[in-house]
Amino acid sequence: MSTNSPTPTLHADRTDVLASWHEAVVESNDDDFSAAKALTTKLGAHVHDGVVEFGFWTPDLVEAGVSEAAVELELLTPPADLDPGETDHRRVAFDRHRVPMRRVGEYHWAAVEGVRAGTRDTLGALxxxxxxxxxxxxxxxxxxxxxxxxxGAFAPAEVYDLDKLDETRADRDYFEALGTDDERVATTEDSGLPRIDPATSMLEIHPGTATARGSLAGLAEVYEGIAAKQRAGDDLVPWERAFAGYDGIQLMPVEPLTENEEEHDFWSVADDSAAEATVAVARPELINWGYDIVVSAFSAPNPAVLETGRPDELVDFIAACHDLPRPIKVVFDIALGHADNRGAELLSDRYVLGPGMYGKHLDYTEPTARAVFLEIQRRKMDFGADGIRVDGAQDFTSHDPETGEMYHDDDFLAEMDRVTQEVAGTEYRPWMIYEDGRPWPREDWELASSYRALIEQHPHSFQWSPITFAHNTPALLTFWATKWWRVREVGEFGGNWLTGVANHDTVRRGTQIDPTVEFNQSPVNPYLGDDYPETLDEAYDNAASSMLFHCFLPGVPMDFVHANMRAPWGFVRDTDPTWNVKVVSDESKFCYWQVRDEDFEDDRFFRRVKGLGFDSREELLTFMNALSSAVGATDYDLDVMAAMLSAMDQPLGDDLSAADLEAYGDAWMRDVHDFANLDHWRDEQDDERTAFRLETREFRHDRPWLIADLDDDDYFAYRHPTDGTVLYYGFRTAPDEGDREQLLFAANMEGVPVEVSPARLADDAAEDENAPAIPTDGWEPALVAPGVEEPDDSTAPSDPLAVALANGAAVVWRRDP
Incomplete structure (x- = not known):
């Protein structure tokens, strides 16, 4: 014995109780789905009074005629001092025990004594x-x-003591205080349970590149440091401001991911016997933006972002957010609309409808699979999330056997909305957010999508706005002119929308644009910057757009921390051996938008592609463009691509193979992942810019009434004719409660400098018969973008509030009626 642990033994009486409970559940429910929703609550491993109860849904085994006696539970107990956070591969001897299972219907059950359960300090039995x-x-x-x-998801799971984790979490008081009289919540319309209210503003974060450590522990340290400074009254340094000023954080997915079977091997049995298994193990190191999930073990945190290897690390991060002087709500990004192709290796066939756009299309109509999807959502959210963002809700589709067509499975999305959380003994419903662009991917989706389909079904819910959805490109000239109709909708009925131009999708899409195209797209906005990287940085982080969403428009503004820090961001993953080179080719324009010559020359960056022979950014850019063209010309035939690229003068040589291209793709992905790590960009932050952005967010928090839609007394327009400038401006009055503060906003969204003042805006609005009368007296500047100056006396001698707004600049005035 290598572990000095007790011998796992079947507890026959408790197993009988499980089997009897199963039969009673089936007997007392009228339909399979209702029964499955109850049965799935006991699937997996649950620690109760020193006994661990195990449950598996095994329809494939039953259909294949595998006998009950042939199915066993295998328990692999590691040495008590094994560190699950270690990423170095090492061989470990696990004690092996097998226990019989009790079959009831399509399920297998067992209650087992003598099983070590995992805790914060100890790795449990697998x-x-x-x-x-x-x-x-x-x-x-x-x-x-x-x-x-x-x-990882392809290795055995760990028995974990969730009750102990819940009992010892540092933010129990936060959840115990939830109630209908708590300002954070409102009573839901159906259950009487509290539902978490929306945040005032939110920040999206990718844990893997947010800190040098690339972990949730590293991210928790950031917020612990911010909290300490705020309590002490100390100033934040510029890079810390990029993370501050929000009361919501949306984490990009923290689910276990697919693995590259040719490169990744974090669990490999080297030698085994009846009593012991020697296994080469390591905590997974993966490069991925988070959305390539396998669904299996979705309920667990992704071990690649747990430097301790302990689920407690996710809870500790949430607790750090809840512990700020102004607590931050944490939103989980739930990507259950599909599974990576390798998910089929881990899931019963009954989970999968067939191939889909992103891998495997899940079957939401199969009663037990449907129940399992909801159960893994519940378990994940029970780590303590305040909100849930449903990724790609339009992709939750099912097959209608009568019509032979696919339909949006809104009944399943409604089931997701009804899932109840329980943390620290408190039941609640989370803030519900859907990303839904239906009828996407229909060809006319950009015009046809209302972005309101699910809000109409669930009035308490929020959706990503059309300005937030994936395909917006504010680095191109006329973006704000041609998107006016959508921006106007934000003002009209955006109170239940997430708004803002910067997120993981929009910045990535921005880097995929070919800036050299002269036809069929708008040119790059020449007013934003002197080069492409500066243009992109300014497009996704400028005073005008920030103030538009934080200081004027309704809804919940959301920013992206990489955009806040003007750091590189792209599509990063090393988990797909089949399509990796194509993914890299799609990122070929990254060199234009994100890489300066001095960046490439920096010894910290692009070490791997430099090792392949690329000596300059220009040489790299030329090869990336050729790679992209080769993908299109060959319909992604790697062998033919290699032959084509061998004929050009490039560092990889004149006898390229498909393997060479795959090696290049891997090197590129790893280099971009390193390049995008925010730790490299901390010292590059501008003091004035970051201070103003934080001030902008605080402006929003001081005026929570701004979340509501504009009403009849408010006004939002852009100046006609444009005369070379897309000038947005608007007038808002606080609701009846309070002091009825009034705000007047003006922003040069794009174009040549323009002079504005309350008097000039009032005159402009007066030409619109539908506009309210905008007062001209009593105004004072409330927030003025850096660099905005008053015109000289010769141009505005009698207009003391007049200011000149350059591209990307804005101003807000306030008055008390």
């Missing part, structure tokens, strides 16, 4: 089902509803 296939080979079944997968 578990999975094993059985013998028709060919005599042993098969394994992983747990799709696991709480912990320290060695």
């Amino acid at each position: 578990y999975r089902l094993v059985y013998e296939g028709d060919d005599g080979e042993e098969r394994t079944v992983q747990d799709p509803v696991a709480y912990s997968v320290p060695f």
Whole structure:
């Protein structure tokens, strides 16, 4: 024995109780889905009074005729001092025990004594089902509803003591205080449970590149430092301001991910016997933006962002956010609309409808699969999330056998909305956010989508706005002119929208534009910057757009921390051996938008592609453009691509192979991932710019009434004719409660400098018979973008509030009626 642990033994009486409970559930429910919703709550591993109860849904085994006696629970107990946070591969001897399972219907159950449960300080026993296939080979079944997968989704899950984690979490008081009289919540319309209210403003963060450590612990340290300074009354340094001023954080997905089977191997059995298994293990190191999930073990945190290898790290991050002087609500990005292709290796066939746009299309109509999807959502959110963002809600579609067509499965989305959370003994419903661009991907989706379909079904919910959705490109000239109709909709009915131009999708799409195209697209906005990187940085982070969303328009403004820090961002993943080179080719314009000559020359960056022979940014750009063209010309035939690229003068040589292209793709992805790490860009932050952006966000927090739609007394317009400038301006009055403060906003969204003042805006609005009368007296500047100056006396001698707004500048005046 290598672990000095007790011997796991079947607890027959408790197993009988489980089996009887299963039969009672089936008997008391009229339909399969209702029964499945109850049964799935006990799937996986649950620690109760020293006994661990295990449950697996195994329809494939039953349909294949595998006998009950052939199915066993395998428990692999590691040495007590094994560190699950270590990323170095090492061989570890696990004690192996197998326990019989009780079959009831399509399920297998067992209650087992003597099982070590994982905690913050100790790695628990790992578990999975094993059985013998028709060919005599042993098969394994992983747990799709696991709480912990320290060695990745393709390795056995860990028995974890969730009750102990919940009992010891540092923010129990935060949840215990939830109630209908709490300002954070409102009673839901159906259940009487509190539902978390929306944030005032929100920041999107990718944990893997947000800090040098690339972990949730590293991110928690950032917010612990900010909290300490705020309590002490100390000033934040410029890079800290990029993370501050929000009361909401949307984490990009923290679910276990697919793995590149040719490169990744975090669990590999080297030698085994009946009593012991020697396994090469490591905590996964993956480069991924988070959306390439396998669905299996979705309920667990992604071990690649847990430097301790412990699920507690996710809870500790949430607790750090809740502990700020102004608590931050944490929103999980839930990507359950599809599964990566390798998900089929881990899931029963009953989970999968067939191939889909992103891999595997899940089957939401299968009653038990449907229940499992909801259960893994509940378990993940029970780590303590305040809100849920449903990624790609338009992709949740099901097949209608009568019509033979696919339909939006809004019933399933409604089930997601009804899931109840319980943390620290408190039940609640989360703030609900949908990303839904239906009828996307229909060809006319940009025109046809209302972005309100789910808000209309669930009035308490929020959706990503059309300005936030993936395909917006504010670096191009006339963006703000041609998108006016959508921006106007934000003012009219955006109170339940997330707004803002910068997020993980929009910045990535911006870097994919070919800035040299002279036809069929608008040119790059020449007013934004002197080069392409400066233009892109300014497009996604300028005073005009920031003040538009934070100081005037309704809804919840959302920023992206990479845009806040003007740091590189792109599509990063090393998990797909088949399509990796194509993904890299799609990023070929990244060199234009994100890489300056001095960046490439910096010894910290692009070390791998330099090692392949690329000596300059120009040489790299030329090759990337050729790679992109080769993908299109060959319909992604790697062998033909290699032959084509061999004929050009490039550092990889004149005898390229498909393997060479794959190696280049891997090097590129790893270099971009390193390049995008925000730790490299901390010292590059401008003091004045970051101070003003923080001031802009505080302006919003001081005026929570701005979340509401504009009413009949408010006004929002752009100046006609434009005369070379897209000038947005608007007038808002606070609701009846309070002091009825009035705000007047003006922004040069794009174009040549323009002079504005309350008097001039009032005159302009007076030409619109539908506009309210805008007062001309009593105004004072409330927020003025850096660099904005008053015109000289010769141009505005009798207009003391007049200011000149250059491209990307804005001003807000205030008055008390």
